[in-house]
Amino acid sequence: MTTSVIVAGARTPVGKLMGSLKDFSGSDLGAVAIKGALEKAGVEASQVDYVIMGQVLTAGAGQMPARQSAVGAGIPWDVPSLTINKMCLSGIDAIALADQLIRAGEFEVVVAGGQESMSQAPHLLPKSREGYKYGNVTALDHLAYDGLHDVFTDQPMGALTEQRNDQDKFTRAEQDEFAAQSHQK
Template identity: 55%
Template sequence: MARDPKTTPVIVSAVRTPIGKFMGGLSSLSAPQLGAAAIRAALERSGVERGDIDEAIMGNVVQAGVGQAPARQAAYHGGVPEDVPAFTVNKVCGSGLKAVM
């Protein structure tokens, strides 16, 4: 079966958030703030027009204290247009991998 390039999902850039430690140097930043930095970098590296983004998906393991819809917060602050839907995957250790799937 032929794939329609207009409807086939693609990954055009990959950037991960930094790995920190409990109460370490990144502890003052929230997961959405770290996610926003990764999204900004992915958009810059890929050259994708922001208007071509259909959806934002982010894995987040511990959501306590980060507010509602962490993926939405990260996408918005990462430069994704307001009208683009976003959702957060919370699958404990597999959140990031599941978000890619």
């Protein structure tokens, strides 16, 4: 069986909600990271066999955000791509799938990662296709509803995190230390 190796990595640009990156789509940010990783690895865009990108907030992003990122990074149009939505695990699942595809001998060079633009998450009008005859309309925030709200417990993810921290006895200081170490990797 073939083995796989991560030859380079690059982070998408990180900013604040509605900050300096608000006009960049998740695909725009993904293209920057892909291009940077390819340059670090010394791999030509034409050598890429497959692209897998995780993205949770895809409403309004257009078809195939992973393909948009790939093409934006100079990867040829005919290279297949896949967008994964598995919430916070989307990017790591993209990397795990890339490993599986390489080890199975399907592809040799696979670009994998995650991308997101919370600032560009739209507001949604459920049932608007049916039309509204009278009265107020309630909009859903795509960021909150599809990105940060647990559908099974009807709670925000932050509240669930606090509950779990109490259950597992994680302090805020321990969380902050873990997060700081994670960003250094």
